[in-house]
Amino acid sequence: MSKDRPPVPPQSASGMAGGERRAAAPSAATGAASSAERKAAPVSSPPAETKAKAKPRAAAAGSGWGLLPRIAVSLLAAFHVLAAFTAPWYIQLRPILRPALPPGTVPRDAQGREIPLEQLDPQQFPPIQPVLPRALAYGLRHYTNLLYINNGYDFFSPDPSVSHIIRYEVFDQSAQKIAEGKLPDRRDHWPRLFYHRHMMLVEQSRDPAMEGRGWENAIARELLEKHEGDAIRLTMVRHHLLAPQQVMAGERLDAPATYEDLGVLEYRRPRAAAAPSEELPRGGS
Amino acid sequence: MKGAWSNISGYFSELWAAWNRFWFTPVDPATLSLVRLLGGGMLLYTHLVWSLDLSGFIGPDGYTPLAFMDQLQREWSVWSVFAWTGSMWGVWTIHIVALVAFAMLFMGLFSRTSAVVAYLLAVSYAHRVTPGAYFGLDKANCMIALYLVLGPCGARYSLDRLWRLRRGDQAPAPPSVSANIAVRLLQLHLCVVYLFSGLAKLEGVTWKLGTAMWWAAANYEYQSLDLTWLAGWPMLVALITHLTLFWELFYCCLVWNRFTRPIVLWTAVVVHGGIALFMGMITFGLAMIIANLSFLRPETVRRWVDPVANRVALALVGRRVG
Structure with a gap:
């Protein structure tokens, strides 16, 4: 699409309008770095400590993106990955929810017979909820729904079936x-x-x-x-x-x-x- | 104390540098463009097949009527453009627009715009048939389409590129940060997919015992090639089952290492290729292989694809793509 097309070859600094185009050539990338980053960049043979501090800034400057856009995009990316992770996490836990019973407890009926867990009254024995995945999935549900990343990925699982x-x-x-x-x-x-x-x-x-x-x-x-x-x-x-x-x-x-x-x-x-x-x-x- | 503080600050400094390298290094958009080409083709084919029974699967009164879906999907965020029309002519109109958008994405015509439209429409179909007739293919298609929206997916292997060449612009596609972000997100999403696919298998018995592959192969409704000969090869069945499970579980770790990545990716080709060949899910298998291509370096993609792209460009506009 024409929006992505550089108006002139990327070697020319004059044609580096826009973040991605500026990043095309190393010289342009340096030129496009924010003034704060340029100040921080090592000038000549800096001592070891200065080098260590300058390294991340130099790496970041290669993108041609300023610090604030990078922080904003980083937060958005982290949020998105968390959302993509949360949906299958909670979905996968739902089928294995068990009634809340003290460990080792065997529920029995009036005749002393063992009651299968699935037959327990959920009002009396509400299932143990995975509180963290549940809260995250609930909180992020509109985001995951909108993007259709609200899925589990249980291909042929837990077992291949009829x-x-x-x-x-x-x-x-x-x-x-x-x-x-x-x-x-x-x-x-x-x-x-x-x-x-x-x-x-x-x-x-x-x-x-x-x-x-x-x-x-x-x-x-x-x-x-x-x-x-x-x-x-x-x-x-x-x-x-x-x-x-x-x-x-x-x-x-x-x-x-x-x-x-x-x-x-x-x-x-x-x-x-x-x-x-x-x-x-x-x-x- | 000063030394400890220096170590801590040095750690975070290096962490921030690595984070920046991971997300904000400009990359050649060749990988993203290849994913667009193949993913766009898959979207087009997937949705073309709906045409065979559009009224049955997508229509307002089909197998899953809209009223029925309304009972199930009460959240406003579960959306579909098909919920806005109660007539078949409306559904067909949307369907034809969607096919055009998928074809444009496949060919790389107005790539960024068509990527946005294609993604929104792909989600509309997926939500319309969830539940109904969705499966892993819809998840893979929507995942791929989502990340194509974020980067210059038409920078290479596209009609957009040929159009620029035709106008005399032979400048190479510039490295792009957004192409990197799009590819990184797709890679991470794929890691999530395999991790939870592996963890879900741990809930079962047959995957742990090593017999799951037999039960999958013995499913007559899935079967596209006869695998009953596996009955006499229990060790082979166990090997394939265990390898598949461990590959899925550890994909998210091993795929990032440059030494293990080729093994992990070739295993993906074998596993998904096997699903495509033997279990009849050709489209799903291919879609997952396409998603795995996001781990290819742009140089590798260009080495494989550029010769073909050059031939096409020479034939169509008389110039090489460069």
Whole structure:
């Protein structure tokens, strides 16, 4: 872009307008240093101590940026890196929050049976909060949200896990099947990135935080629209992984036995005059 | 006492000097320009693919309707330009503008302006599909686009550069402090990404036992090349798993040392190249490799890329880029 273009070759000091251009040639950089820095620069064979003090100033002068801009940018950079660090730090801690129990305590019910931690009443045993990452993440959330650096980076972690598929069948008004398919589908969803988006759609619809929000209905509605059908049946399927020993024994990764139906959702297109959509029991979670 | 004070002040003096060298040394914008060229291409391709089902993924009544997103994203700072339009023609208009901006960034036309527009639009898509259909690619794309905004990303390997050559301006791209700041921030962000990716793996069992790579390879939905032969090579599976985990955990330390940096960066190419080839996430693998290129010295970039850039410049404007 023309703004970055030096009007004349950088060797010429007259063409070094602007911080970055001034930095182009060493002579220009020295010339562009602030007067305070020029005063501080060693003149001739300074003693060792003076050299040590002058070194950082000389290094800084090479940038052509004055002290105040450098301090301001340094603070902004430090703030930004802290924000980029804080978001994944807190996100990563959220799934491992445990109820606040004294060390060694085993919660038991009235019959003396051990109560699993996840079943403890959060009102009675509120989780231990990581106070510092939580406070930082909360304080910086608008900054991290605005820049989309509000992410965790848990690729294939904590462990690689199973995949899920949505199988669907679309019916017309006379209950005849007019289309069927699955999400994701290697044959239909090409290129690979398009396939991967469908794969993520299915996986993210299964996020525990989404439970009960009716996301399955939105997927059903969209598929009905695409196929111009009247009713649809979605089946959430889990595809289990095989251990190395099973593969060595000749089992295939896509063997029918590796698929497990988790639940079915039937959805009918709402009609203008009809009552609210006829929804059968939810599935998929 | 005087000696102790001298040592302390000397320490802080050297620290400040090192800080200044790290952030404020003007550098050739070749590295940032290469990241722009490749990152811009990735942004263009990534968003072009949305065109295949724009109404489904981005449309107001698609798989993740706007009303549904409103329930989830209550913070005003979770923003997307797609929230401002309730019609598909509005969505398509924004989409076409976005594709033009990504293409301009890729080609280096009005690079700084297109970098700002491209970044804002990339974040808009990412927020629109979070949750919905986002994954690591969107995080990597937005991270790269964010730092392109900060420096002269079109100083080299761009139409801007060719346009200047055509007008007779053969001055080399000047070293730039903002190019250095942009690259430094990208490098540091990448260190954060790998550190937390490694730490998250420590929460699991399979990464520590050395079997995680098998379970990733045995996932039929991810698989793009058959890796079931790994079942007979448990030692190899364990080696790859442990290496990946330790590489991620120590990336943020080892990548700064000039002796270990080549090993760390080539490992990045192998790991992400493997993800691209075998697990079908070609775009994500490439985006992470592009981000890793930020650690290349400008001289290295110029040695590899300038010959190609010169050929292009000779063909288009009859001059070498210099």
